[in-house]
Amino acid sequence: MNAFVLSCLPDLSRVSASTCATASSGRSRLYNCWRAAAGAASLALLALLAACGGGGANGTAAGGPATAPAAGSVRITGAAVKGPLAGASICAYALAEGTRGGLLGNCVTTGANGSYDLTVPGSAEILLQATGGSYVDETTHALTSLPAGGTLTSVVTGASPAVNAYLTPLTTLAVNAARASGTLTLASFRQQAVALKSAFNLDAALDLSATAPLFGAEMNAYGQALAAVSRLASGGLGLRDFLSAPDANAIAAAFIQAFNASGNTPTGPTAPVTPTVPSSPASAPVASGSLSVSNATVASFAPDAAGFKVSIDKADTIYRFEKQVSYTLGAGGPVVTGQAYLSVTRRSQGEGGPLQTTIVQASLAPELGLSGLKTRVCPGDCGITLSTPANTSHPVTLAFSNFNLDGWTLDGSLTGEASGAAWSLLDLPRTTDGIVSVNGVPSMVTTGDVVRGTGPGGTSRSVTLRLRNGGMVVVADVLNPQGVPTAPAGVTYLAPDQTPHFCVTNCNVTLTENSTSTVVAFNGSLLEGGIVLDNSIGLLKTQGSLASPSLGGFSPVSDSIRSENDLRTLVFSVLGTAAQGGISLVSVKSRGGLVEEVAVVSGIGVGSYSCFKEAADFIGVPACAGATLSANGRSVTFAGTSVGGGFGSNRQTAVIEGTLTARGF
Structure with a gap:
């Protein structure tokens, strides 16, 4: 693998830790800075990150006080995300008929948070390049210089007076794929970006250049894709095809090949992707909002100011709003204190996949006892709208409109925030990492479980892989007392639409174990319905x-x-x-x-x-x-x-x- 390829595949598993590293060695400040910054819109994100102690380019943070560009010029703001890159040089060049032209204006230097602010003479199409600089390596935690010859690139339009541009490994891969296709233009760059988004299961509407990748507790799909690329680089796997693949299928194949570069016999799981634990306790949770209730006993419900909890338990995300209430226990009885609550459980097939089931439970009038306990279970979102601010995962707002809860009608909305909380499985310690190819389309594995049981036939062993596409793969076999499989493993794939696909014999899948990991290897595993699975996944053991x-x-x-x-x-x-x-x-x-x-x-x-x-x-x-x-x-x-x-x-x-x-x- 040449140095340029390696330079395009940085360690991006947690920008949260890298962002403030050059500004403060205190883990508490670093963590809190990122959580505050990652919840903002892209320009505000850069401004808040600058508060870590590093300014923007040449002392001006991107997103800071705007200076109107001169007539005929364009102001470009954004960040170079390679950990992110501090002290990198950002240069803009005119791009005409696939050829890099002369330098537009002056190059600028990124701040400690990787942000830059660049104003250059207008040009129809502009090629951006980031060179030099340093970032904090997430594996060694050492300050690492960008290798000589390493460049992050992107292409933007110069027709607008203001442009937002992030230079990332995916924009770099899109630039190089566009070059390989014949001519590098803004149109060919965007075409290759579409192919990359498909290969990484990213939303077709995502703009790779103009969207801020989020990491850590606020990780979005863009951030997850970059983290996967980063871990491939740290594992030393071959990715040279990424820079020359001219079409979506070839890029997807290269992605699969990268994870399976050493054949179907991996040495073990890839590097863990684990959020850094905050080093200081969080502030109290915050709840607000109210619901009207069509019941004579309780006409409304408004949680206490700190009456909010968010819980993560595998596929379940549970939002609970609480209120302490006092009521008389029976006729003429004592006054007691109880708790009124409403909880909404959202059960997904896989992280990032479609919502499978919603469970709503409430005891809004504890004085009614069991008759006041209301429950509703339904597929999908149950008609409850969940929303968060743009580009963040919290605070969450649950909106109810004419919602029938076991005979009671709820209207209104509730909002909850909890500092230091986990909002998805990606926020919790995890080591599962990799992809499963489903009919040639790679899907990231978000969680993996290995379960054993004993029975008259021996020890049963099953591995469950939940995929980001919303699907789930289960591989199972039976071991004899000597630990040898009694028959080849079988495979079940539950598609995102809940359609099951089976393979019972000759499935071309193996389960192997050593003292530290369990490895599942698919080798063209053909299931009913024409589903073909490929690639290898390693799961660490306790x-x-x-x-x-x-x-x-x-x-x-x-x-x-x-x-x-x-x-x-x-x-x-x-x-x-x-x-x-x-x-x-x-x-x-x-x-x-x-x-x-x-x-x-x-x-x-x-x-x-x-x-x-x-x-x-x-x-x-x-x-x-x-x-x-x-x-x-x-x-x-x-x-x-x-x-x-x-x-x-x-x-x-x-x-x-x-x-x-x-x-x-």
Whole structure:
């Protein structure tokens, strides 16, 4: 792979960390700066990023106070996104009949956040180039210089007085593909951009040059595609075909080839894509809005000011609005305090895929007891409109219009915001990374699960891959007591429209395992209905171990990650295996990167030991001393951590040592 190809495939897995790195070494500030910036529209995004400590080009942040360009000139603002590039030189050239002409105006230098602001003489078509500069490598966390000869490029129109342009790996690939097609023009660039969007499953309406890619907690589809390209580069996989492929099919094939460059026998999963854990607790959640209710007991519902929760549990995203209410318990009874609430669960087939089911549950009048508990389950969005500000995933607004909830009619809207919350699976620690080709079209894998079970025929093993296109692939086989498959694996593909496609025999798919990963390899797997699957995916395994003098050892075989607002819960388990007689489960709750609670279960609920951030020693529960969470949120280390429980003479304390690492999603 030549240096130019490598230069076009930067590490983009989290612009959030790179954005402020040159301005501040404090993780808290870096994280908060990005979360504040990523929620704004593109120009405001650049202005806010500049607040990290780096100005825009030549001291002017893009999106700052506008200076009207002179007559016949064009003002170009945007950013060079290679981590992003700080100190890069941005130059504009006239483009005529596929040939780069003379320099237009003067080159400018990007600020610490990669932003630039450039005013040049007008030209029908303009070629933009970014060279030099440096970025923070997300793998080594080292400040890395752009390789010599490395260039990010894009093509924009010079017919408008103001243009917004981002220079990214995808705009660079589109420029080079346009050159390979014969003549580089604005039209050919846009044509190749269409092909790239198709190859990366991006919305056809997305403008690669004018749209800001978002990363981290606010990652959009553009950002996810760039992150995938970045991880290919860090894995050293061949991508030379990307710069010469002249059509959409060839580009898609090159994308698949890149993931499968070493054949169908990958060495393991690609690098994890894990959001950095914030290092400080978040502020209180915020709820607003109100609903009118067609009920004599409760005519309206307005949540408390802090009465909002957003939870992520695999395919479920749950929005819950709450209000503390007081009511009389029965005729002449005491006045008690209860909670009125409304929750909306949106269950998707896959992250970014179509919404599958919506579940609405409410207890708006707790004094009515069970008769006041209302539930509705329906396909799709249930007629509830969910909206967020442009280019962000929060705050969320749920709008109800003549909504029938089990006989009650709801009208109005509710809005919720929660600082530090996860808003999708992409915000939670994850290691699943790669694509599955479905009839030649690559679809990114967003989550992967490996499940084992025992039965009379042996050990069943199944791998479930949820795809960004909304589809799902399940590969299953059965192992004998020696761990050898009793028959070739079968495959089921559930299409985005919920149509199942099966292959039972001769499916050309293999499941292989080593101590750290499970690898699924499709090799032209033909399913009913003419569906053909290709490519290989690696899934990391749960790793690590604990030792306790009194409780014994623990080596988990599975893990799960859930979130509620800024609270994250990691659960490690051996339940369902022969080892469940010892330590069977360890649960760790953290907030702002700090461990708040640990629960250790011995056997099948035989004993439970805990520690808390603030100890309540009178019930035998010590403080969580020596328990630390890694920056990526997947690993927990216990250094002589005491956990305890029980009362009086039954009070017991145990000490645990070791590290547990979750596979994540």
